[in-house]
Amino acid sequence: METNTNTKAGSLGRRSLLGGAAALGMAGSVLGAPAASAGQAGSRTRDGRFQGKSVLITGGTSGIGRATAQAFAAAGARVGFCGRRAELGRQVEREIRDAGGEATYVQADVRVADQVRSFVDRVASRYGGIDVAFNNAGIGNGKLPHELSVEEWDDVQATNARGVFLAVRYEVPYMLEAGHGVIICTSSSAAEQARPTSTAYTASKRAVQGIVKAAALAYGTRGIRVNALLPGTTDTPFVRPPGIPDDAWTAYKKAFGPLNIDGLERMAEPAEIARAVLGLASDDFPYMTGSSVAVDGGSTAGRRMIQPSRP
Ligand SMILES: NC(=O)c1ccc[n+]([C@@H]2O[C@H](COP(=O)([O-])OP(=O)(O)OC[C@H]3O[C@@H](n4cnc5c(N)ncnc54)[C@H](OP(=O)(O)O)[C@@H]3O)[C@@H](O)[C@H]2O)c1
Known part of the structure; x- marks a missing residue:
């Protein structure tokens, strides 16, 4: 259990149900949210915006990456995605194909250069280059600085920062050859808003922003746009501890949102x-590159002021 450091009225308690990654500070809220319709939207075919495009995703076996793979496939893209858990990867691949989309799972660990290179090569060769890359794989760590082991620090940096560098490193040559490409890298609202337990995580997600800015400058005139996405707390296994029943999780989210996200008061x-x-990734933002785009329900916008009782 982690201490919740938020300052909102404590009637709902200050102890978080969440350990580990959730305590990094990606809190949100949920109730009152159109959760079901939002959830369905990702797999609904809305248009053919990405018809025939080749899309590469790291960390597509779960959560945000999985939903994004489904959404791209539903919009007509051919999606190559990776992750370490082969069973889950094959399941996501099957789900997409059963829904009429095209996807290929490749088992790869983003910490390992040869695996990233081989994953990128396989996707490019199967789908004819890489039009869009979503470098999304990531892990959390919710420990105070003096509790964090050197190995844990290294693992977070190797996954979140080095893994994004490696992906960019091997994707860009294909995009340079084609003369176009879009790269989106998953940072986090925690890059802008640290928590006491987010030392390794916040550092790694700021590194992602650094990689994005340098790459945007390096390749802007050669047809490649590179941006960072900063999600706020999102209802994925990243924040939901295993084994919590659905109704308990729903109740938790109902309490958690208003306490932690002052804008929309819910998780994404x-x-x-x-x-x-x-x-x-679409053609709607041709002039956007090097940017950090927060999609966080307002959590990095600031905090409401809570006034103590006046004397
Ligand atoms: N959920 C949130 O509140 C939140 C908020 C801000 C930012 N984010 C970021 O969003 C991204 C996705 O997180 P999520 O919420 O979707 O969590 P998730 O459900 O736990 O998914 C994480 C994904 O990353 C993959 N991954 C982790 N380490 C990997 C490695 N070494 N090699 C290859 N793949 C690896 C996982 O696949 P395998 O385990 O199969 O390898 C999985 O597909 C992460 O970068 C996270 O930091 C999440």
């Missing part, structure tokens, strides 16, 4: 983040 659904990725 993965499909809502996926829709933002598709928007950024």
Whole structure:
């Protein structure tokens, strides 16, 4: 259990149900949200915006990456995605194909250069290059600085920062050859808003922003746009501890949102983040590169002022 450091009225309690990643500070809220419709939107075919496009996603076996793979496939793209868990990967691949889309799962660990290179090569060769890359794989760590082991620090940086660098490293040559491409890298609202337990995570997600800015400058005149997406707390296994029954999780989210996200007072659904990725990858933002785009329900906008009782 982690201490909730938010300052809102404490009638609902200050102890978070969440350990680990959720305590990094990606809190949100849920109730009052059109969760079901938002969730369905990601897999609904809305248009053919990405018809025939080749889309690569790291971390597509779960959560945001999975919802984004489904959304791109529903919009006509051919999607190559990776993750370490082969069973889940094959399941997501099957779900997309059963829904009439095209997807290929490749088992790859983004910490390992050869695996990232081989994943990128396989997607490019199967689908004829890479039009869009969503470098999304990531892990959390919710420990105070003096509790964090060196190995844990290294693992977060290797996954979240080095993994994004490696993906960009191997994707860009294909995009340079084609003369176009869009890269979106998953940072986090935690890049802008640290928590006491977000040392490794916040550092890694700021590194993602750094990679994005440098790459945007490096390739802007060569047809490649590169942007960072900063999701706020999103209802995925990243924040939901295993084994919590649905009704208990729903009740938790109902309490958690108003305490932690002063804008929309709810967590995002993965499909809502996926829709933002598709928007950024579309032709609707030709002049946007090097940007950090927060999709966080207002959590980085600031906090409401809570006045103590006046004397
Ligand atoms: N959920 C949130 O509140 C939130 C908020 C802000 C930012 N984010 C960011 O959003 C991204 C996706 O998170 P999520 O919420 O969708 O969490 P999730 O459901 O836990 O998904 C994480 C994905 O990353 C993959 N991954 C992790 N380590 C990997 C590795 N070494 N090699 C390859 N794939 C790896 C996982 O696949 P395998 O386990 O199969 O390898 C999984 O597909 C992360 O970068 C996270 O930091 C999440």
